[in-house]
Amino acid sequence: MSLRMALLTLIAGQPRSGYDINREFDGVLMFVWHAKPTQVYPELKRLAADGLIREQDEGPRGRRPYEITQEGLRTLREWLTTTSADHSQRNETVLRTFALWTVEPAEAQAFLREELEYHRARLRGLRVLQKGLDLDRPADRAALLGLEAGVRRLEAAASWAEWALGVVATWPSTTAPEQDTG
Template sequence: MSLRMALLTLIAGAPRSGYDIGQEFDGVLTFVWHAKPTQVYPELKRLAAEGLIREQAEGSRGRRPYEITEEGTRALREWLVTTSADHAQRNETVLRSFALWVVSPGEAADFLREELEYHRARLRGLRALRNGLDLRLAPDRAALLGVEAGVRRLEAMVSWAEWAIETVSQWPAPVAEGRA
């Protein structure tokens, strides 16, 4: 998925400023896509230059929300119906779990407890977001699908972390360096 499609998706749901978009990337979209302001603002300018979005009049706090154009909606629709999803993933938590044999069981458990608390906190946030959706609105009905995917993924990560903590607690203390 490209940043441009993520931006078009957000703006298609409701006009948003660059700041609003940044808040969404830091919030609900963290589990789907990560983007920094240094990436978002230049891409918004490119989308506007291509006629896929346009700036609205200045709003509160001097923000200038963007709205999607008909051409932008066509591009978003084309992406949805003519391309397959990219299923490549990066998950540093899982990558680190493959290396936990090089630390003590206590250090591994500490890492896993941090992960457990992180995923529990994110899960609480997504559940609250889910509860706040207005399912009378089409963008919120569609958002429910993505939010629920996030909820279920986080529930799985919580379950995995709980299991992993229990598993690591049964590891023998290391006898020597290297694989034991």
């Protein structure tokens, strides 16, 4: 997925300023897509230059929300209906687990406890977001699907971390006993 499609998706749901979009990336979209403000603002300008979004009049606190154009909506629909989802992903947590054999079991367990708490905290946050949805709004009905995907992934990740903690508890120490040379 490209940042372009992520931005069009957000703006199609309702007009949003760059600030609003960055808050979305730090909140509900954190488990799906990460983007920094230094990426968002230039891409918004490109989308506007390409005629896919347009700036509305200045709103509260000097924000200038963007709204999607008909061409932007057509582009978004085309992306949804003519391209396959990219299922490639990078997951640093999983990569790190392949290296846990290099540390003491207590250190591995500390890493896994941190992961477990992270997933539990994100779960709590997504559940709050789900409760705040207005299912009379089409964009919120679709958001429910995405949020539920996140909830289920986080539940699975938390369950995995609990399991992994039990497995690592059975590992022997990686440090060889010191030899008495005296």
